[in-house]
Amino acid sequence: MFKHLLLALASTSLLLAGPAHADEPSDASLVLLTENFPPYNMAKNGKNFAKDENIEGIAVDIVRETFKRAGISYNLTLRFPWERIYKLALEKPGYGVFVMARLPDREALFKWVGPIGPDDWVLLAKADSKIQLNDLEHARRYKIGAYKGDAIAETLEKQGLKPVVVLRDQDNAQKLMEGQIDLWATGDPAGRYLARQVGVTGLKTVLRFNSAELYLALNKNVPDELVAKLQAALDQLRDEGVIADIMGRYL
Secondary structure (H helix, E strand, C coil), X not given: CHHXXXXXXXXXXHHHHCHHHCCCCCCCEEEEXXXXXXXXXXXXXXXXXXXHHHEECHHHHHHHHXXXXXXXXXXXXXXXXXXXXXXXXXXXXXXXXXXXXXXXXXXHHCEEEEEEEEEEEEEEECCCCCCCCCCHHHHCCCCEEEECCXXXXXXXXXXCCCCEEECCCCHHHHHHHCCCCCEEEEEECHHHHHHHHCCCCCXXXXXXXXXXXXXXXXXXXXXXXXXXXXXXXXXXXXXXXXXXXXXXXXX
């Protein structure tokens, strides 16, 4: 009986220990993290947590096809907030995060695969707004909403514009309509897509101030040969028109 008790305890310990390591990468796979950033990445149920087949979007489809073509295994999780998954990819070997703007300040922090798609940076206003801007300098007099931890918000902060940040970018659409902010600093097409999700349409672009490319960012410890295989696979998909076809399904 004592022997059976030991076996039962051992089995229970294994069951309890298993889930704790479910997201850890093996030598032959990567852990990929993403966030709700429509139309590039999004949970099918609209929530802030999803795994694998319950995640969709332009970048998700492109990443799936890239890993399939490269013959590299992975698991995919959508989590919240962005700052958390950014930190995980930065610190944990075998981890990656997408989609991320490839900026000079980030260049040496990750290994990059891409570009996956464009992300223009815009200032949006209500349709009846009288605001006219020639550059960001003229936006200083207005209250600007942005997404906490996002590259757009970080860029505005570095230029001294002091944006009012939120944890969900789509909340800025409602704040704009309610007059809590004058302008919304966001990506295009992401911002308009998010606005439609909360019933806001007819926003106008008053300034297009940057064009960025979005990438898969991998932890610095991911082997160079894996990064090269992924980049080659992505380049092949682009040459064959697969990426254009995927974008056409969403935009």
